[in-house]
Amino acid sequence: MSDNPTGENLIARLQLALSELRVEAGAAAAALVESGSASDPYATVQVARDGRLVDIVFTDRILMATPPTVSESVMALYGQARAIVQGAHGPSAVTAAAAPSGPTPRLPNGDRFLTALRDADRTGTDALLAASPFPRLTVGPGFDELMRARFAAQAAVVSEAQAELALIRTAATSDTVEVETGAAGGLLAVRIRSGGPRSGSEKLRQAFLDTLAEATAAARSEAARILAEHGLPDSGRF
Secondary structure, X not given: OOOOOOHHHHHHHHHHHHHHHHHHXXXXXXXXXXXXXXXXXXXXXXXXXXXXXXXXXXXXXXXXXXXXXXXXXXXXXXXXXXXXXXXXXXXXXXXXXXXXXXXXXXXXXXXXXXXXXXXXXXXXXXXXXXXXXXXXXXXXXXXHHXXXXXXXXXXXXXXXXXXHHOOOOEEEEOOOEEEEEOOOOEEEEEEEOOOOHHHOHHHHHHHHHHHHHHHHHHHHHHHHHHHHHOOOOOOOOO
C-alpha cells in the first residue's frame, strides 16, 4: 500500500485501527459476563457485571419472614453483588482481560490515535483529528468540517436516545412477586406478595425468575423501539 493520502488509503488504515478496537471490545465484553454474588440468611443473589440478575436462591428462612423483609433482602443483596463484581474488575483488570490474544498490526503513533478515538465523545473531533497519524484527505475543501458535523449530529442522536432509554421502567406481576426493571434488565424494584414466603423457597425463586424475565423482555422491546425510532443499531445490550 502506498503512503499517498488517497481516500482508499485512509479508509484502509482507519479500518485497521478500528479492527484493533473491535478485538479489544470483544475481549472486554467476554470479561463482562463474569458475575458476583452476595448472601444473607434469606437468599443468595448472583449478578452479572452489566447489572443483569443471573440467579437467586432462597433459603428456608423465608418461610418465617414477612414479604417486605424478603423484598428488602433481595434488593440489598442485588446492590451488594453488583458492587462486588464491578469492584473486582477495576481498570487494570479490565485492561488485562481485554488484551488481544494474538499480534495485531500497529499504526504509526497508533496508541495516541486509538486513545483519542475512544475518548472522542468526551474530547471532541478536533482532538481526534489532531491525534490522527493519517494525512488529511485532500478530496476538496471542507472535508474536516463535514466530518465534524456528522460526528456532532450522531452524538446528538445518541444522547437523545440514551435519555429516553434511562426512563424505561417495565413491570411484571405473578401471584407471589412483582418486579420492575430498566432498559438493560437491571433490577429496579421487587415486591414479594403476601403469599410469596408461604409458597416455599423453590417456588418463590422460580416465580421471581419468570417474572423478571417477563419484565426484562418488555424493557428490551421498548428499548429496541426507541433505538429504531432514532435510526440507531440495536447492539442487543438493551
